[in-house]
Amino acid sequence: MSEREIQKRLRKSIYFIVCIGILMVSGCGIFAFFLSNTLEEAVTSNMRDETDEYKKRLHKQLDTDLQLLNSVAEILRHTDLTESEAFPELLDQVNQSNDFLTMSYINADGIGIVATLGKEIETGVRLEDLQEEPREIAQKALNGEECISHMFKGDFSQERVFTYGVPVYRNGVADGALLASTHVEIFSDILSGNQVMGGTGRIHMVSSTGKFLIFTNPVVENRPDTLFGEPYLSGESLKQIPEKMERGEEGFFSFRYHGREYRAFLTPVGVNQWYLVCVNSIEESSRMVLRVVEGAGVLAAVMLILFVFVLIYGYRLAKSGNRNLMKMAYHDALTGALNFSGFQKEAKDRMDENSSCSIVTLNIHQFKFFNEIFGKERADRLLKAVGEQAEKELGERELLCRASADQFYLLLNDTDRTVLSERLNRLMERITCSFGEQGDYQVLLYCGIVISDVNDTVYSLDQMLTHVMFALAKARETHQNTIWFFDSELHKKEVMDNYVEGHMNQALQEKEFRLYLQPKIDLKTDALGGAEALVRWQRHDGTMIFPSQFIPLFEENGFCAKLDMYMVEQVCACLRQWMDAGLTPVPVSVNQSKLTFFMPDYVNRLMELADRYQIPSGLLTLEILEGMALENVDALNRRLEILREKGFHISMDDFGSGYSSLNTLGKLKLDELKLDRGFLLEVSKGDNNSRLIMEQVVTLAKGLSMSAVVEGVETEEHVRLIKELGCDYGQGYVYSRPVPESEFTESWMKKAGINQKTEKN
Ligand code: C2E
Numbered sequence: 001m002s003e004r005e006i007q008k009r010l011r012k013s014i015y016f017i018v019c020i021g022i023l024m025v026s027g028c029g030i031f032a033f034f035l036s037n038t039l040e041e042a043v044t045s046n047m048r049d050e051t052d053e054y055k056k057r058l059h060k061q062l063d064t065d066l067q068l069l070n071s072v073a074e075i076l077r078h079t080d081l082t083e084s085e086a087f088p089e090l091l092d093q094v095n096q097s098n099d100f101l102t103m104s105y106i107n108a109d110g111i112g113i114v115a116t117l118g119k120e121i122e123t124g125v126r127l128e129d130l131q132e133e134p135r136e137i138a139q140k141a142l143n144g145e146e147c148i149s150h151m152f153k154g155d156f157s158q159e160r161v162f163t164y165g166v167p168v169y170r171n172g173v174a175d176g177a178l179l180a181s182t183h184v185e186i187f188s189d190i191l192s193g194n195q196v197m198g199g200t201g202r203i204h205m206v207s208s209t210g211k212f213l214i215f216t217n218p219v220v221e222n223r224p225d226t227l228f229g230e231p232y233l234s235g236e237s238l239k240q241i242p243e244k245m246e247r248g249e250e251g252f253f254s255f256r257y258h259g260r261e262y263r264a265f266l267t268p269v270g271v272n273q274w275y276l277v278c279v280n281s282i283e284e285s286s287r288m289v290l291r292v293v294e295g296a297g298v299l300a301a302v303m304l305i306l307f308v309f310v311l312i313y314g315y316r317l318a319k320s321g322n323r324n325l326m327k328m329a330y331h332d333a334l335t336g337a338l339n340f341s342g343f344q345k346e347a348k349d350r351m352d353e354n355s356s357c358s359i360v361t362l363n364i365h366q367f368k369f370f371n372e373i374f375g376k377e378r379a380d381r382l383l384k385a386v387g388e389q390a391e392k393e394l395g396e397r398e399l400l401c402r403a404s405a406d407q408f409y410l411l412l413n414d415t416d417r418t419v420l421s422e423r424l425n426r427l428m429e430r431i432t433c434s435f436g437e438q439g440d441y442q443v444l445l446y447c448g449i450v451i452s453d454v455n456d457t458v459y460s461l462d463q464m465l466t467h468v469m470f471a472l473a474k475a476r477e478t479h480q481n482t483i484w485f486f487d488s489e490l491h492k493k494e495v496m497d498n499y500v501e502g503h504m505n506q507a508l509q510e511k512e513f514r515l516y517l518q519p520k521i522d523l524k525t526d527a528l529g530g531a532e533a534l535v536r537w538q539r540h541d542g543t544m545i546f547p548s549q550f551i552p553l554f555e556e557n558g559f560c561a562k563l564d565m566y567m568v569e570q571v572c573a574c575l576r577q578w579m580d581a582g583l584t585p586v587p588v589s590v591n592q593s594k595l596t597f598f599m600p601d602y603v604n605r606l607m608e609l610a611d612r613y614q615i616p617s618g619l620l621t622l623e624i625l626e627g628m629a630l631e632n633v634d635a636l637n638r639r640l641e642i643l644r645e646k647g648f649h650i651s652m653d654d655f656g657s658g659y660s661s662l663n664t665l666g667k668l669k670l671d672e673l674k675l676d677r678g679f680l681l682e683v684s685k686g687d688n689n690s691r692l693i694m695e696q697v698v699t700l701a702k703g704l705s706m707s708a709v710v711e712g713v714e715t716e717e718h719v720r721l722i723k724e725l726g727c728d729y730g731q732g733y734v735y736s737r738p739v740p741e742s743e744f745t746e747s748w749m750k751k752a753g754i755n756q757k758t759e760k761n
């Protein structure tokens, strides 16, 4: 796995962990939100319950007071006490024995008695003289209604009071009204308890106009007159709450006072449009909620911190692990240099930045034996020494790698051959010296170099790594400290050689070797006098390989013998075709390599082919090279004699191109001498000596009864010259290039046949 991939995975894991972290924290948030909502609801319902409880207590008080009055009214109903003189005194006594401030009795005529605590009993009081609130109550009671008045400031008391009124029935009709007033403080006692909301809440009572009736233990200092205003109601709630009160509904509102938030619950008492207002500080009421939220927040924060810590720690751990892993994955344990994977990676990065560089591969001559002779430990020391010395040689952005055993790679910034040679010679020298001589064993190195851009060709890293191995293979051939630069032309030849050797057998089987023929012109008649068989290798894709690209190789690897015999057979088949077609065949020369020529069964095989195709052996001319005569003239002559006996003609090819000896020529029994095209080249340059030599060679050939053939006849000038010199045949591009057998038959054989026929006619 590459470092980039590991980093990618690491990043993915971090994203994953961060997502989980976010999920957990938001989970905590949602939990806190729901919890706070639930607790909020619990608090509000608690407020409602508590306020209801106080409402019930109020009602109980009112009921008790009304019951007391009703009991007295019941007594009055069944007695004539109201008529008695002692009644005022009696009413006063009753008044003193309960918590009322005043007790009054008004008869059906609107005349009555008023007994007030601490005051003289008033008799003969007229209904119209009463204060407005008790007057209304008295009238309602006389109408048979049981009722309670609004608050009012009584004449008899500085405090605000209210009045109960019950009818006193006689004979089924309301005959009188019994009234009792009491001050509002009776509610204060009930509402001022400090147990509201567990001690944190306050309960007030307001009238329908928002006026505070009971305002004990308030959170707001400087008692405001009404609820309908600052700080209690403002903005939206100032509109909504009075509307709700008008409709007799309950409601919640919040307000802020001295920097604190309060929540209030308003509920109708059910009497006189009085309302109970329960006020509680949000802070207080939500203390538990806050505590839970705080707890959840702290938990989330702790988790987050823990998470971040684990994340950072994990990331660092993974990164350092990753770094170690990378080091192990990309470095060689023995020398500390890069290994091959590391080298490839770094070299690629380096070349992406700047492609100009050279790659060197350095090996130790016979390292295998060094290992065997001196043991692994010393061999390792040697490798370390190579690594150390090479490391010292490195400049900025240059790389060193040990790929395997003794194979080192270097990426160097230089691309100049001289500079590179100097640097590497110095390095090899230093390694040889630093390790010293091992007894009589001298450590020698060899290296191949490839330069990234030569002659406008820019190589990729992969190409360079392949090419450098070819250069190394060349360097290995010498046994000394050697440097070999990769040569692209040489390499192309090597690639072709490799192809040729790898495909020759298959090509022969698949008939990729084709017979081409080049005409030999009789210089006396200017007519076709013969032909030379030349091989062409035509690959399946149509591309052509020429003899110079494979014949030397085949001569080395022995395949030439096979190919030559194959070509002889092709020529025989061709001659047969001509004869079968009624064409007069011309002699065809076939090039024979030394290996073919000296095959033990060579003559037999030739005979066998000539027999098989029913070819007169005189139609076959065997071309040999002058080099064959250099080693053993007698052996060659013996073979020539046999072949000539059998009727074959022999020609010496390329005469004059090598170490030709006129002396040897005299000893050989040949039918034809082919003068190398070099003669014509020299003579065309105006070299008189060459012309003289050529003339002598032709004379000698004639003297030895050989026909003289000149190769490389390219111009009319050449034709004139060779005619002047008295040559017999000319062969060259001026007449025709070598052409495929079929084309030769069409262009030369058939035409020659026609000419012959015309001549006969
Ligand atoms: P070679 O036997 O001397 O053949 C003549 C070569 O000169 C041929 O090259 C031919 O194409 C070329 N040539 C002909 N006329 C001219 C001309 O006017 N100017 C120039 N510059 N060249 C001319 P090719 O076909 O490439 O063959 C090269 C050599 O390969 C032959 O030289 C021969 O030695 C060898 N060869 C060709 N075919 C065979 C074969 O079947 N067996 C063997 N053993 N060798 C062969």
Ligand code: MG
Pocket: 532, 591, 623, 653
């Ligand atoms: Mg030839």
Ligand code: MG
Pocket: 653, 654, 674, 676, 711
């Ligand atoms: Mg030749």
